[in-house]
Amino acid sequence: xxxxxxxxxxVAIIGGGITGLTAAYYLQEKVREQQxxxxxxxxxxxxxxxxxxxxxxxxxxxxxxxxxxxTDHRGTVAKLAASLGLTDKLINSMKDKKFVAVxxxxxxxxxxxxxxxxxxxxxxxxxxxxxxxGKARATFDFLRPQNKLSNDQxxxxxxxxxxxxxxxxxxxxxxxxxxxxxxxxxxxxxxVLPFLAQYSNSTSSLINGVKAYTQAPEFLIDHQTxxxxxxxxxxxxxxxxxxxxxxxxxxxxxVLSIKQLANNQLTLSLNxxxxxxxxxxxxxxxxxVAQSLxxxxxxxxxxxxxxxxxxxxxxxxxxxxxxxxxFKGTDxxxxxxxxxxxxxxxxxNRKWENIAPKGKEMIKAYIGRLGDEAIVELSDKEIEKVIxxxxxRLIGITGAxxxxxxSRFKNAMxxxxxxxxxxxxxxxxxxxxxxxxxxxxxxxxxxxxxxKCISQATSNMDSLLKELF
Ligand SMILES: Cc1cc2nc3c(=O)[nH]c(=O)nc-3n(C[C@H](O)[C@H](O)[C@H](O)COP(=O)(O)OP(=O)(O)OC[C@H]3O[C@@H](n4cnc5c(N)ncnc54)[C@H](O)[C@@H]3O)c2cc1C
Numbered sequence: 306x307x308x309x310x311x312x313x314x315x316v317a318i319i320g321g322g323i324t325g326l327t328a329a330y331y332l333q334e335k336v337r338e339q340q341x342x343x344x345x346x347x348x349x350x351x352x353x354x355x356x357x358x359x360x361x362x363x364x365x366x367x368x369x370x371x372x373x374x375x376t377d378h379r380g381t382v383a384k385l386a387a388s389l390g391l392t393d394k395l396i397n398s399m400k401d402k403k404f405v406a407v408x409x410x411x412x413x414x415x416x417x418x419x420x421x422x423x424x425x426x427x428x429x430x431x432x433x434x435x436x437x438x439g440k441a442r443a444t445f446d447f448l449r450p451q452n453k454l455s456n457d458q459x460x461x462x463x464x465x466x467x468x469x470x471x472x473x474x475x476x477x478x479x480x481x482x483x484x485x486x487x488x489x490x491x492x493x494x495x496x497v498l499p500f501l502a503q504y505s506n507s508t509s510s511l512i513n514g515v516k517a518y519t520q521a522p523e524f525l526i527d528h529q530t531x532x533x534x535x536x537x538x539x540x541x542x543x544x545x546x547x548x549x550x551x552x553x554x555x556x557x558x559x560v561l562s563i564k565q566l567a568n569n570q571l572t573l574s575l576n577x578x579x580x581x582x583x584x585x586x587x588x589x590x591x592x593x594v595a596q597s598l599x600x601x602x603x604x605x606x607x608x609x610x611x612x613x614x615x616x617x618x619x620x621x622x623x624x625x626x627x628x629x630x631x632f633k634g635t636d637x638x639x640x641x642x643x644x645x646x647x648x649x650x651x652x653x654n655r656k657w658e659n660i661a662p663k664g665k666e667m668i669k670a671y672i673g674r675l676g677d678e679a680i681v682e683l684s685d686k687e688i689e690k691v692i693x694x695x696x697x698r699l700i701g702i703t704g705a706x707x708x709x710x711x712s713r714f715k716n717a718m719x720x721x722x723x724x725x726x727x728x729x730x731x732x733x734x735x736x737x738x739x740x741x742x743x744x745x746x747x748x749x750x751x752x753x754x755x756x757k758c759i760s761q762a763t764s765n766m767d768s769l770l771k772e773l774f
Contacts (some may be wrong), residue, residue: 307734314773317573317583318365318554318559319598323755324747325589326545327385327762329552333769337551343773346581348573354546357717358755360537363708366667367660368620370659370712372755373653373669374531374538376399378524381756382532382541394702396534401531402634403435403440405479406643406699413634414476418477418497421477422468422515439471446510453506457723458556459495459615461490467511475503479638481579483649485753486614487720488675499716515744533657538755541615546658569742579631585742588764592717592732592749599743604735607728616673617681619692620653621706623666629701637699641674647695648674665707675720685711719749744769 316332318325329347334345348615357371362424377383386395403414412434417425419669430440446467494502498748501505501595504514518524518770532581534540546554559576563586566572573581588595593613596605635656638649645756653659661667669690673681680691689709696702729750 311342314584315344315346315475315582316585316587316769317571317581317772318345318347318572318587320588320590320594321347321351321354321554321746322589322747322758323358323542324758324762325356325587326354326542326549328587328589328746328766329549329554329761330385330389330545331763332766332770333549334553335766341774345550346555346583347549348558348560348581354554354556355539355542357714358538358542359712360435360539361710363710366606366665366708367539367657367664368618368623368667368690368710369653369669370618370620370710371714372538373651374533375474375755376530377532377756378519379756383757385759386500386534386541389541389548389581391534391541391544394540396535396657398531398533398635399621399658400635400655403480403636403638404632404634405475405638405640407434407475407640408643409633409698411637411699412475412633414480418476418480419515419519420501422512423472424465424512424516424519429704434475435471436567438721439469439475442469443472443512445469446512450509450717454521457495457502457726458496459490459723460492461488462503463494463501463505464489464511466600472723474642475640479640480639480643482670482674483638485720486616486671486674486718487612487650489720491612491675491720492727493721493723495727496725499726502656531656535661560598562600563740564600564744565740565743568614569740571740571742573727582745583742585773586744586746586767587748587762587765588743591716592745593716595745595749599740601739604739605732607731611720611725611728611749612675612720614673614675614718615678615681615713615715616648616671616718617688617713619670619688620710621668621670621689621696622661622708623668623702623704623706625666627663627702627704631726632700645695645699646672646677646680648672648689648701650696650699664713668702671698671701681713681715685709717721718754721753742769742772 318329359370361368404411415428415432423429500518508514560573562574563571571583592608636651639645648671653667653669744765746765
């Protein structure tokens, strides 16, 4: 008789971004702890790990081509960092002073704005970002009873009904679309800020609900604090890679298909014509990839219309003399009613220590929003020109940058539109009943932020381990 507990099982993880890497590391640690007979293989189609996370060092600059930081109010990344011995390298930004551009003017975001919602009335009332009538409209939130939310709805709809149009257009939309690069009138409350729905049903006002949420004991830090690592986000990726000593990591190998045999065993076909047999598979690549790998094309139909936004990040290096002294902030986000192509711009060196040579300023600008994605297709030179015009008008930058790095992310930002959470649930149920040993995770499903990708990785590994033993 076969000793089921001691028979070696193989788990294949597809994709070496933060989701796949965390999954491989977490599984390795569980397997060691519980002395389980499991072999782990991680397959990444490109020559490097990290996926969208990519820090590069050039001429004394530390440049984040993709994400630059994260908020970690539940300590998810901090926990992973501690396990990797990286706690000493986890840093928070030196300064966060955000401005919003409305029409041609810059206004400081009032203190106490959380998730784009004002929670401290004194600074909100003192701010010029919203007119007196807009402020008066926002206070209706304290007077009007909240509606019980039984169905998902757009963030725009919920927030407009509670706080009025002006707060939404001048504060919430520019701040949230900077994170989700989406349209607030299409983004789902349940998928993007699910706690809002919960507090809508249990508190007297939305503002009080956000306050209660951010003051709850599990909410560890001020949501506006951003974190990174000394050496940039690639420090986390490099350490994960270093510590995958019991994982077979295959780079520059693309999985082309997954076939399921009668006993639920799985066979992965790779682009180099080799195959890998596996007892369980975690697809930590976008849902479009997951769909293309599986034979049953019906599994992902619910997600086939999910909008995928194309964006680009542009890092521009200047001498500090080229920047107007009057702008003292760190970030500028742009109201969509303003006439700018840039959607946000961050002075990276004002937030993070030692990432630019002395006397230099490094600005990271974003372009591309739903409906204006053609701009990302322009040449690097054309993009630079458009951005310089905007930065000149916004923060008085003069002259040409000393260096520019453009990084394009095609169809990289999934938009969680109304009903997303339900559609994901249906997809996962179909997947589980058709392919019981296949799981999916990453930014197509339950959150795009790094902490959300990390928690999807660990929960999927727990689920697969449960099935295996
Ligand atoms: C420009 C930008 C800025 C962002 N800023 C922030 C931020 O400030 N804070 C934040 O928290 N989040 C941010 N995000 C979101 C966050 O970066 C992503 O959600 C997260 O990195 C996704 O990680 P992932 O591992 O799920 O996917 P990915 O990083 O996309 O990794 C998937 C991997 O799968 C590989 N792959 C694909 N197909 C195959 C195949 N067939 N076989 C093998 N391998 C395959 C890919 O090559 C890739 O390496 C940003 C995203 C972008 C694009």
